[in-house]
Every structure is written in structure tokens, then in C-alpha cells.
Amino acid sequence: MAFRGEIRVPGDKSISHRAILVNAAAGGEWRVRNLLEGEDVLRSLELVKRVGVSVKRERGDYILTSPGRFALKEPDDIIDAGNSGTTVRIGAGLLASVRGLSVVTGDRYLRKRPMLRVVEPLRRMGALVLGRGGGEFLPLAIEGRSLSGIEYESPVASAQVKSCVLLAGLSSNVPVRVREPVNSRDHTERLMKAMGARVEVSGTSVALKDSSSVKPVDVDVPGDFSSAAFFIGGALVTPDSEIVVRDVLLNPHRTGFLSVVSRMGGDVKVENVREQSGEPVGDIIVRYSPDLRGTVVEESEIPSLIDEVPILSVVAVFAGGVTEIRGAGELRVKESDRIRAMCSNLRLFGVTVEEKPDGMVIQGGGGTVTPERVSSFGDHRVVMSLEILSRALGKEVQVDDTTSVRTSFPTFYDILRSVYS
Ligand code: S3P
Numbered sequence: 001m002a003f004r005g006e007i008r009v010p011g012d013k014s015i016s017h018r019a020i021l022v023n024a025a026a027g028g029e030w031r032v033r034n035l036l037e038g039e040d041v042l043r044s045l046e047l048v049k050r051v052g053v054s055v056k057r058e059r060g061d062y063i064l065t066s067p068g069r070f071a072l073k074e075p076d077d078i079i080d081a082g083n084s085g086t087t088v089r090i091g092a093g094l095l096a097s098v099r100g101l102s103v104v105t106g107d108r109y110l111r112k113r114p115m116l117r118v119v120e121p122l123r124r125m126g127a128l129v130l131g132r133g134g135g136e137f138l139p140l141a142i143e144g145r146s147l148s149g150i151e152y153e154s155p156v157a158s159a160q161v162k163s164c165v166l167l168a169g170l171s172s173n174v175p176v177r178v179r180e181p182v183n184s185r186d187h188t189e190r191l192m193k194a195m196g197a198r199v200e201v202s203g204t205s206v207a208l209k210d211s212s213s214v215k216p217v218d219v220d221v222p223g224d225f226s227s228a229a230f231f232i233g234g235a236l237v238t239p240d241s242e243i244v245v246r247d248v249l250l251n252p253h254r255t256g257f258l259s260v261v262s263r264m265g266g267d268v269k270v271e272n273v274r275e276q277s278g279e280p281v282g283d284i285i286v287r288y289s290p291d292l293r294g295t296v297v298e299e300s301e302i303p304s305l306i307d308e309v310p311i312l313s314v315v316a317v318f319a320g321g322v323t324e325i326r327g328a329g330e331l332r333v334k335e336s337d338r339i340r341a342m343c344s345n346l347r348l349f350g351v352t353v354e355e356k357p358d359g360m361v362i363q364g365g366g367g368t369v370t371p372e373r374v375s376s377f378g379d380h381r382v383v384m385s386l387e388i389l390s391r392a393l394g395k396e397v398q399v400d401d402t403t404s405v406r407t408s409f410p411t412f413y414d415i416l417r418s419v420y421s
Pocket residue numbers: 013014015017086157158159160161163184185306307330
């Protein structure tokens with residue numbers, strides 16, 4: 001049994017959210033091709049519909065029309081973001097300028113995730129935001145108004161925080177600057193530039209200088225690198241495997257996983273690189289790599305592979321020696337506590353792994369035990385990592401609840417069936 005064949009993965013989740021939420025602040029019509037039709041992105045579509053954006057689906061494309069930032073209307077009901085942190089955190093940047101009251105909630109996982117990181121800068125811009133725990137937890141109630149500009153120093157490297165502040169600035173047509181400890185993914189900046197905003201990037205700081213004449217832009221969404229990573233990981237560690245992933249996003253702020261597996265000795269090649277909707281896109285060719293070596297992943301690399309740590313921990317099981325992941329405390333507040341989720345599941349497979357407050361140390365060469373059941377922790381990326389691990393080991397393992405996969409990668413099992421045999 002091996003991973004073999006040529007695949008395309010669904011549209012990138014981060015770019016899909018932005019193609020909806022950021023464009024919605026500008027008046028006019030735009031088309032989104034290859035939008036990810038995962039639950040999380042559908043929640044962002046729901047959010048913009050509630051504030052008056054019209055959404056049509058035409059032969060697989062989405063056509064949206066917004067009345068523009070100063071004509072968005074008060075939502076007539078509570079907005080349910082489901083499991084989607086991106087919908088809430090970036091969406092809050094839009095809602096903070098929409099006149100009237102917006103109330104946002106989410107599922108039981110999202111209601112435990114920290115929101116002050118966006119509430120705080122929005123309050124400093126003059127927004128009135130209330131929430132459980134002083135604004136830390138959903139539901140949030142936002143009374144929209146005309147905001148003031150801000151120079152914000154974010155304590156976390158988070159594209160959601162950065163994008164929230166940038167979108168709040170664009171929605172109120174005021175200048176903002178955000179500085180973060182390490183650069184996070186830059187899709188919002190790229191899109192805002194394409195929309196006609198003046199955006200200046202210098203080191204770890206991004207400034208929205210002027211957005212007075214923005215227009216929505218069509219977006220052709222590339223394949224999601226974070227979805228591709230599961231199959232890249234599976235092919236690297238399973239004998240006889242070779243896969244090609246076509247038309248996938250290659251934004252350097254997203255492909256840290258490729259750099260790390262390459263230095264571990266992984267056979268990965270990138271071809272046919274081109275630009276699509278202002279983002280680098282290409283094909284990735286991966287072959288089984290029997291001589292993988294453990295590595296140390298440093299804090300500065302984490303933002304570029306933040307969502308790939310679960311599958312990276314699976315790759316580490318097949319590497320000689322030890323792999324250490326450092327400075328990844330943010331993983332504790334993702335869809336689940338991904339450090340705990342991966343450490344406890346890897347142990348069930350007989351892997352020696354040490355859990356650290358901000359990372360993990362994985363001893364390669366484990367995976368000698370077949371657990372009957374492993375736990376998803378309600379987290380899509382944990383489920384997909386465990387499915388790949390059990391196939392790479394040639395074991396049949398049951399994951400307790402796989403429904404979360406539809407949030408980011410609804411066709412995961414179809415693609416898995418098509419490449420793994
Ligand atoms: C995302 C940013 C990351 C990532 C999430 C999507 C985005 O979160 O983990 O899956 O689209 O901006 P943070 O910005 O909170 O690190």
C-alpha cells in the first residue's frame with residue numbers, strides 16, 4: 001500500500017475567507033473561482049450575507065455584490081461562526097464599522113478560544129465590543145461605529161489579528177499599522193493591494209496608508225497548501241509512494257513545512273511556479289524518502305507551518321533520531337490543544353514523545369502499537385494527521401469522530417481513496 005498519483009486539493013482556506021470578508025468592505029461585484037466549500041468558509045459567506053452582501057453560485061463560481069463599507073446593514077440575527085476562528089476574528093474587523101448591533105457566537109470549541117487578541121485592538125480603535133470573560137470569549141456583541149486609526153503592536157504572530165486590524169482600518173477608511181513578533185501569512189495585504197489600497201510592508205510591520213478608492217477584485221483561489229501537506233507527509237514516509245500535487249499555493253509564509261521536511265532529507269520538488277491572483281502557485285512532486293532525519297523547528301519558523309505541526313509530528317515518527325518543535329505555544333489555542341492532542345495520540349501508537357509547554361520532542365522509530373481507537377479532539381487537522389499515520393504504518397485504526405474534516409477539507413476521504421492503494 002502506497003500513496004501514488006496526481007491530485008488537486010480544494011481552494012485555500014485563508015484566501016477563501018479573505019476573498020469574501022475583505023472584498024465585502026468595498027462596494028461592487030466580484031467573482032471567486034475555486035472557493036473552498038468547507039464549513040468554515042460557508043460561515044464567512046453567511047456573515048457577509050447577514051450584513052447585506054448578495055451571494056450567487058454560478059457554475060461552481062461565487063458571485064458576490066456588496067453595497068460597500070458605509071452601506072452594510074445591521075444583521076437581523078446572531079451570526080454563528082461554527083468552528084471557524086477566521087470568520088470571527090477577521091469578520092470582527094468588518095463588523096466593528098457596521099452601524100448597529102452584531103452578535104457573533106460559535107460551536108463549543110470556538111467558544112473556548114481566545115478573542116481578546118482582536119477585541120483589544122478594536123476597542124482601542126473606538127469600537128464597543130462586549131463578550132464573556134471581559135471580551136475574551138464568544139459570544140461577542142459589537143456595536144459598530146466609525147473607528148479611529150491605530151498603531152498596534154501585536155503580542156502574538158497572528159495573521160488573524162493582523163487582518164482584523166487591517167480590515168477594521170479599511171472598513172472605516174482610516175490608516176492603521178500593525179507590528180507582529182514574526183511575520184505571519186500575508187494574504188490580506190496582497191488582496192488589499194490588488195483592491196487598490198496603499199499598503200506598505202517594512203520588516204514585521206504592515207501599514208494600511210490609504211484605502212479611499214478600493215474596489216472588490218476577482219479571486220482565483222489556489223489549492224490549499226495546508227490540505228496538500230497531509231498527502232505530502234503520507235508520501236514521504238510510505239514506501240513506494242510518489243505523488244504530484246497540482247496548482248497549490250506556494251506563498252513562502254505558508255510553506256515552512258516543505259523547508260523543514262527538505263532539511264530532514266525529504267524528496268520534495270516544486271515545479272511550474274507562476275502567479276495566480278497575486279499569489280505564487282505551482283506543482284509539488286514528492287517521493288518516499290527512507291532516510292529522513294530528525295530536526296529542530298525553531299520559534300521563528302512556526303508561523304510559516306503553524307497548521308502543519310500535526311502532520312509534521314507524524315513525519316517525525318518515521319525520521320531517524322529526535323525531532324523537537326519549539327516556540328509553538330499558539331498550538332494550545334487552535335481548534336483543539338494540538339500539542340496535547342498529538343502527543344497523547346502518538347503515545348497510543350507506541351511513540352515516545354515528550355510534551356513541552358510550547359512544543360514537543362518526538363523520538364523517531366516508534367509506531368509499533370496498533371491502538372483500537374484514537375481521539376480526534378474535535379479537530380480536523382488531528383483527524384487527517386491520524387488517518388495518514390495509520391495508513392503509513394499499514395494499520396487499521398478508528399478515529400472516534402471524523403466530522404470536523406468538512407470544516408477545511410470536505411473531499412479529504414475521496415482524495416485519500418484515490419491515491420492510497
Ligand atoms: C489563519 C491564520 C492562522 C491559522 C488559521 C488560519 C488565517 O491563525 O492557524 O488556521 O487565515 O489568517 P493565527 O493567525 O491565529 O495564527
